[in-house]
Amino acid sequence: MKKTWLTFAVVTTMLVVVTFFSIVNGSLEIGVAExxxxxxxxxxxxxxxxxxxxxxxIIVSLFAGANLAVSGLLLQAVMRNPLAEAGIxxxxxxxxxxxxxxxxxxxxxxxxxPLFAFFGGILACFLVYSFSxxxxxxxxxxxxxxxxxxxxxxxxYESFNYRGYxxxxxxxxxxxxxxxxxxxxxxTIVIYGSIGLILSLLVYSWCNMLALQDxxxxxxxxxxxxxxxxxxxxxxxxxxxTTATVGVxxxxxxxxxxIGRLLVGSDYKILTTFSILSGALxxxxxxxxxxVFLAPTELPASIIMSLIGGPFLIILIRRSxxxxxx
Amino acid sequence: xxVKNVSFSYNQKEDQLKSINLAVEPGKITTIIGPNGCGKxxxxxxxxxxxxxxKGQIILDGKLIQQYKPKELAKKLSVVHxxxxxxxxxxxxxxxxxxxxxxxxFFHHHNSEEDEEVIDWALSITNLQSKRKEKVEQLxxxxxxxxxxxMALAQKTPIxxxxxPTTYLDVYYQFEIxxxxxxxxxxxxxxxVMVLHDMNQAIRYSDWIIVMKNGEIVTEGSxxxxxxxxxxxxxxxxxxxxxxxxxxxxxxxxxxVARRNDNAT
Numbered sequence: 001m002k003k004t005w006l007t008f009a010v011v012t013t014m015l016v017v018v019t020f021f022s023i024v025n026g027s028l029e030i031g032v033a034e035x036x037x038x039x040x041x042x043x044x045x046x047x048x049x050x051x052x053x054x055x056x057x058i059i060v061s062l063f064a065g066a067n068l069a070v071s072g073l074l075l076q077a078v079m080r081n082p083l084a085e086a087g088i089x090x091x092x093x094x095x096x097x098x099x100x101x102x103x104x105x106x107x108x109x110x111x112x113x114p115l116f117a118f119f120g121g122i123l124a125c126f127l128v129y130s131f132s133x134x135x136x137x138x139x140x141x142x143x144x145x146x147x148x149x150x151x152x153x154x155x156x157y158e159s160f161n162y163r164g165y166x167x168x169x170x171x172x173x174x175x176x177x178x179x180x181x182x183x184x185x186x187x188t189i190v191i192y193g194s195i196g197l198i199l200s201l202l203v204y205s206w207c208n209m210l211a212l213q214d215x216x217x218x219x220x221x222x223x224x225x226x227x228x229x230x231x232x233x234x235x236x237x238x239x240x241x242t243t244a245t246v247g248v249x250x251x252x253x254x255x256x257x258x259i260g261r262l263l264v265g266s267d268y269k270i271l272t273t274f275s276i277l278s279g280a281l282x283x284x285x286x287x288x289x290x291x292v293f294l295a296p297t298e299l300p301a302s303i304i305m306s307l308i309g310g311p312f313l314i315i316l317i318r319r320s321x322x323x324x325x326x
Numbered sequence: 327x328x329v330k331n332v333s334f335s336y337n338q339k340e341d342q343l344k345s346i347n348l349a350v351e352p353g354k355i356t357t358i359i360g361p362n363g364c365g366k367x368x369x370x371x372x373x374x375x376x377x378x379x380x381k382g383q384i385i386l387d388g389k390l391i392q393q394y395k396p397k398e399l400a401k402k403l404s405v406v407h408x409x410x411x412x413x414x415x416x417x418x419x420x421x422x423x424x425x426x427x428x429x430x431x432f433f434h435h436h437n438s439e440e441d442e443e444v445i446d447w448a449l450s451i452t453n454l455q456s457k458r459k460e461k462v463e464q465l466x467x468x469x470x471x472x473x474x475x476x477m478a479l480a481q482k483t484p485i486x487x488x489x490x491p492t493t494y495l496d497v498y499y500q501f502e503i504x505x506x507x508x509x510x511x512x513x514x515x516x517x518x519v520m521v522l523h524d525m526n527q528a529i530r531y532s533d534w535i536i537v538m539k540n541g542e543i544v545t546e547g548s549x550x551x552x553x554x555x556x557x558x559x560x561x562x563x564x565x566x567x568x569x570x571x572x573x574x575x576x577x578x579x580x581x582x583v584a585r586r587n588d589n590a591t
Contacts (some may be wrong), residue, residue, distance in 0.1 A: 074547035205427070211413045218396060266418075269435075
């Protein structure tokens with residue numbers, strides 16, 4: 001319990017520190033006092049630029065991280081599989097493909113992009129479930145089918161792109177830059193994202209029961225199939241909304257829940273809260289590193305993520321035989 | 327609880343249960359025995375509504391079992407499974423408190439006073455009060471089995487199903503669990519339906535024994551009526567001596583294979 005509180009204290013503090021650091025640093029640097037004065041009274045041109053360019057980016061990063069981390073966590077709960085993650089099993093690429101394809105044919109429907117992304121995500125999720133279901137979910141089969149679905153959607157997307165059919169900018173989708181975020185993007189991800197995050201906090205007791213086997217959960221009065229469908233839908237929704245705004249960012253949904261299990265345990269009530277905070281922290285940190293330390297050029301957050309995340313995950317797995325089996 | 331003419335198949339080709347009829351007598355211990363693959367566990371699964379039968383009816387308190395909402399059913403009938411998965415860091419108390427889930431509404435996660443009392447009761451009966459803060463994963467096999475029983479007890483159901491509760495346990499823990507089951511039945515009037523492998527344990531701890539083979543009920547009755555040398559030979563293909571003495575009551579001594587057991591599946 002003590003460890004849990006300490007973990008939350010550290011993560012929250014870091015989140016605040018990194019957010020401030022991110023606001024005042026970059027190609028345009030500014031003092032804290034100056035910033036506060038500018039925000040309160042206006043009249044400072046630098047502050048206006050930061051408000052227009054940097055704030056949206058920071059807010060979108062925070063939400064993207066939280067959404068993706070929770071999405072991964074929920075998928076792992078529902079699929080009973082530590083490897084389930086929107087980026088790995090094809091949900092993000094399905095969302096991405098459907099959204100961008102629809103938009104490229106009907107550019108006027110741009111406002112509805114998150115909705116189309118959601119359809120794509122649901123389609124991918126449905127495919128993964130139905131192809132891997134064989135009187136029960138085998139963890140291995142599920143991941144293999146997921147990887148295959150992911151490959152197909154990624155290829156579909158790329159073939160459209162390759163032949164020049166897409167009319168929207170593809171920069172968003174391929175390297176998931178967080179750099180061109182506007183206040184409109186903020187509005188989308190904050191509204192849609194908050195709904196998903198609140199929903200995810202309501203279903204934690206279902207997730208806890210699904211961690212027992214299905215039979216046991218059913219004996220305890222859980223409507224197992226209904227709970228599965230609802231939790232999956234929330235997970236797909238969070239991943240799709242995020243993909244529609246920032247493109248595909250893999251790994252957060254894998255990394256954060258696993259760190260969470262090591263630090264705060266397996267109770268989904270605590271784990272979900274942890275994932276929201278640390279997911280936000282992780283993506284913001286990755287984006288800030290990519291932006292600040294390489295200024296004036298920058299590296300997309302997704303690349304930084306993989307660079308930090310890969311080795312980190314390996315270290316964690318090496319150190320935690322208890323969870324990942326001898 | 328009544329099972330009427332129930333047939334069930336996993337694959338639509340071969341029936342794992344064929345026209346099963348039985349009635350569970352309230353307040354008694356009913357034990358299902360039979361060779362591997364005879365459909366004992368399948369019957370228990372169908373009776374606890376995990377699998378819907380293709381034919382027939384299962385009636386609990388005058389109502390078809392499929393018509394119960396999951397939570398309603400969870401207040402009538404609890405099940406202890408043979409194998410269980412445990413979250414790696416959960417402690418005894420928290421796992422047992424899952425047994426209160428059927429009594430909670432969606433947004434009310436906290437344990438009420440009544441919940442706490444029932445959890446305490448379940449932990450006391452299963453002799454786990456001193457272990458309540460320990461992690462389930464670190465307990466011995468026998469203690470772990472008691473935790474799952476405690477969770478089922480926290481559901482406060484009049485009926486308890488147990489699927490091979492003594493398999494994987496050494497002989498001390500086997501009897502400890504069986505004594506516990508008997509106590510639950512005699513002192514708290516919980517109706518027990520369980521699957522057992524060991525015939526001597528079945529004789530000693532059951533009021534009623536149901537013998538199954540190839541998805542059918544072959545015979546049922548009191549232990550004395552059912553467990554005979556002829557039954558053991560024809561059902562299990564094992565030569566056995568059934569004897570009685572004043573100290574041990576009825577007992578079975580298996581002597582060896584009687585013939586090649588062609589019908590075993």
